[in-house]
Amino acid sequence: MEGMMGWRMAEEGWRKGPWTPAEDKLLMEYVALHGEGRWSSVAGYSGLKRNGKSCRLRWVNYLRPGLKKGHLSPQEEGIIIELHALWGNKWSTIARYLPGRTDNEIKNYWRTHFKTKGKPLQNEKKRKYEAEFSNSQEQGVIGSMHSEILHESEDNDSEMIIQPSQATLQDTRAISCPVTTSEQQQQNPCVLAQDVARWWDTVSDDGLWSTGFLWNQLDHDHPSQAVIEQSFSSCF
């Protein structure tokens, strides 16, 4: 049982390390009975020897219904690249635009594909993405905006940075939501997402990206949809 070498019980008796199917079952039963949240009381109700933090993480990243398994689609990869350019390592914010994907997953994806030890061959996907993008300079403000966004600077310390310029960010706000402050923008990223979606429409001349695809990506039962719509209406 605790034979799992390398992982032991913590002082308080909490189990750590990889979850077993039996543990998953206990956690799922707990949630079915008591709902999400109150993770600290999981142990008390279910007998699961995991602390609240561990339970929450397991639920959010693995057990939660609606999670997508398998590789990210090219569309999802594009969204990650684009939104990372806008917001940096705001993994959980980015994850709101990829229903069924977790912040952890996105963070891992970014690190393994774009934070290389100076071996840009691995950045093939990003290159492909940029090539895709460079075909789409025709369309006014959004297009030029995103050409700035995707201007790459290869960093001395080997992390690839795709920088949105300050002007770009200001443009984005000015275009879409002139009255919101940057703080509001952070809380209500819908406007930027809308721009991304519109931009994506313009890129989709080869049929790979379908019209309105970003919005179609959204699972309409997903809570973020409500948030997005609310934010949206508050902007206009």
Add this chain to the structure above:
DNA sequence: AATGTTTTCAACCGCTTTTGG
């Protein structure tokens, strides 16, 4: 086939933010 190296990603840690009493 055996061993060494690299990559992946689930899960941890410490810190910050939010919540509720």
Add this chain to the structure above:
DNA sequence: TCCAAAAGCGGTTGAAAACAT
């Protein structure tokens, strides 16, 4: 209004898998 507990976040780790020699 304050404070403690819970939730949330991003960076990091390391076991296992994949790949190379």
